[in-house]
Amino acid sequence: MTDLAIDTTGLAKTYRGRPPVEALKPLDLQIAAGETFGLLGPNGAGKTTLVKLLLGLVRPTAGRATMFGRDIGTPEARRPVGYLPEGHRFPLFLTARQTLDVFGQMAGVEAADRPARADELLGLVHLDGAADRAVGTFSKGMLQRLGIAQALMNRPRLVFLDEPTDGVDPVGRREIRTLIERLRDDGVTVFLNSHLLSEVERVCTRVAILKGGVPIRMGTVDDLTRQGRAWRLVTSPLPPDTLDALGPALDASAVDHPDGLVRSLLTLPDRTALNHALDRLRADGVEVEALEPARQSLEDLFVEVVQDETLGPLPPR
Known part of the structure; x- marks a missing residue:
């Protein structure tokens, strides 16, 4: 069978x-x-x-x-x-x-x-x-x-x-x-x-x-939904100096959590940027609450690849 x-x-x-x-x-x-x-x-x-x-x-x-x-x-x-x-x-x-x-x-x-x-x-x-x-x-x-x-x-x-x-x-x-x-x-x-x-x-x-x-x-x-080697961090609110120090490669946004407090959601492009950010966050006393691979929704991926005219077929097995 x-x-x-x-x-x-x-x-x-x-x-x-x-x-x-x-x-x-x-x-x-x-x-x-x-x-x-x-x-x-x-x-x-x-x-x-x-x-x-x-x-x-x-x-x-x-x-x-x-x-x-x-x-x-x-x-x-x-x-x-x-x-x-x-x-x-x-x-x-x-x-x-x-x-x-x-x-x-x-x-x-x-x-x-x-x-x-x-x-x-x-x-x-x-x-x-x-x-x-x-x-x-x-x-x-x-x-x-x-x-x-x-x-x-x-x-x-x-x-x-x-x-x-x-x-x-x-x-x-x-x-x-x-x-x-x-x-x-x-x-x-x-x-x-x-x-x-x-x-x-x-x-x-x-x-x-x-x-x-x-x-x-x-x-x-x-x-399929993992965004390459990008990472997402959820931290306590970032001091302005910390945010500035992390550089333009960092995408940061404030998000509301169920506890009513504002957190910072950071998206980092690769492991090097991740390690740099972690070092800076620890030095500035910022609490890291979550770390996970960055993902996009299946719907976002679908729209992206369907609209991309440069994509060809997968190679045969």
């Missing part, structure tokens, strides 16, 4: 036309079993094409890919997979329980097992109180949670969630985030495609950013 949930080598898709459209350029990607992976990119970046390729909904122009060691496009590869598509639709006249029964049947779940599995999942997504209500009466958040439940009917080892929090209010987003964390804790591999970067940053262990059909950034959230 392979330790890789997804493994692609040179996977590519070009749609015929005049001119042809390279929706996904040759992609090498490995996603470990049990990983929560986030796929990011602007519209037209190739995200949907990649998901459709992996699910066997479209055929690749070049390259190959496997899911748990099985070639994509085969029943064996699809069997352990669940899928929540963006903008999914359910028959509005069916109840939530009936909906899960129908989708469980299509996913190959035995008839004798479907009722108990449906009840289990309705409880998991907090819809047990609405199990016998018509889906047409559901809110957007309820529909999204029901969509996740249908993607789990066949007890998948890998689940694709395409915009699972789309149109959901903050409370609903938190519930879905908790559910994704539960799946991760249960060892399910989650492939998350979302425009809500703050949600991706919270739940994903690793992300890739696609642009123009190629990956331009890939790595753990921690590695």
